[in-house]
Amino acid sequence: MHLDPTPSLDALAPTRRSWHLLAAHVVAEERFRRVGHSGLEATVTGFRTPEHEPVGVALELDQLVLRAADGHTRRTVTTVGDSQRFVLGEVGPPHWGAQPGLHDPPEVVAPDTPLPIDEAVAAWLGTWFSLGTSALRALVDEADSTDAGVPTLWPEHFDVGTELLPGARRASYGVSPGDDTIAEPYAYVVPWEPGAFPPDDPRWNTGALAGASITAAALAAEPDPDAALLAWFRARRDALLHRPA
Numbered sequence: 513m514h515l516d517p518t519p520s521l522d523a524l525a526p527t528r529r530s531w532h533l534l535a536a537h538v539v540a541e542e543r544f545r546r547v548g549h550s551g552l553e554a555t556v557t558g559f560r561t562p563e564h565e566p567v568g569v570a571l572e573l574d575q576l577v578l579r580a581a582d583g584h585t586r587r588t589v590t591t592v593g594d595s596q597r598f599v600l601g602e603v604g605p606p607h608w609g610a611q612p613g614l615h616d617p618p619e620v621v622a623p624d625t626p627l628p629i630d631e632a633v634a635a636w637l638g639t640w641f642s643l644g645t646s647a648l649r650a651l652v653d654e655a656d657s658t659d660a661g662v663p664t665l666w667p668e669h670f671d672v673g674t675e676l677l678p679g680a681r682r683a684s685y686g687v688s689p690g691d692d693t694i695a696e697p698y699a700y701v702v703p704w705e706p707g708a709f710p711p712d713d714p715r716w717n718t719g720a721l722a723g724a725s726i727t728a729a730a731l732a733a734e735p736d737p738d739a740a741l742l743a744w745f746r747a748r749r750d751a752l753l754h755r756p757a
Contacts, residue, residue: 530627536618540667544608551664554641574629593623616668644687697728701748
């Protein structure tokens with residue numbers, strides 16, 4: 513998959529926030545009300561409730577799409593409240609943050625909060641999430657990736673992530689569109705156990721994540737970003753897999 517250069521942070525930030533709010537306050541909430549789970553799937557144009565479910569909702573660039581047995585209905589995104597009325601039939605704070613194990617509830621926003629979406633930036637974000645999902649699925653399918661989770665777009669952190677390996681070797685693997693820790697889009701591997709890797713191992717660049725990260729910009733410069741990201745994930749999985757017990 514081709515990956516264009518990363519949009520500037522000034523261009524990226526408004527669309528990223530709008531997508532995050534839509535994931536947290538609209539799309540994940542719709543799924544939670546139906547099945548009690550808020551995990552989503554990334555797509556090349558946005559994200560959706562899982563495709564195998566007979567009904568659901570998707571974001572495609574700047575449009576919400578309701579999926580039902582009798583067809584699809586679309587609405588262009590404007591505000592949080594308008595999006596909630598279209599999908600949920602009412603306006604208010606989402607409830608999925610009450611799920612056991614979650615510790616980052618959605619931010620509180622007013623219903624009239626505008627949701628600006630730049631279509632070019634949205635298309636880039638969709639490509640980034642899709643590239644990451646593809647690499648994570650390939651990694652999970654490898655025989656060495658034991659005790660793996662399903663790559664999922666999590667609305668609380670707004671990243672696509674999974675976990676691999678048991679016990680002291682377990683780590684989180686994922687791709688983020690940027691956040692308070694690292695402003696620009698990046699991929700990461702974060703071991704669950706402190707000190708899981710030696711400080712002089714070049715595969716880990718520690719920092720605020722206490723693990724490893726690589727920017728989308730660095731991957732975009734590679735001839736094959738998909739293969740480069742998979743190889744990057746694999747090298748860190750292998751480092752954890754073969755670390756002394």
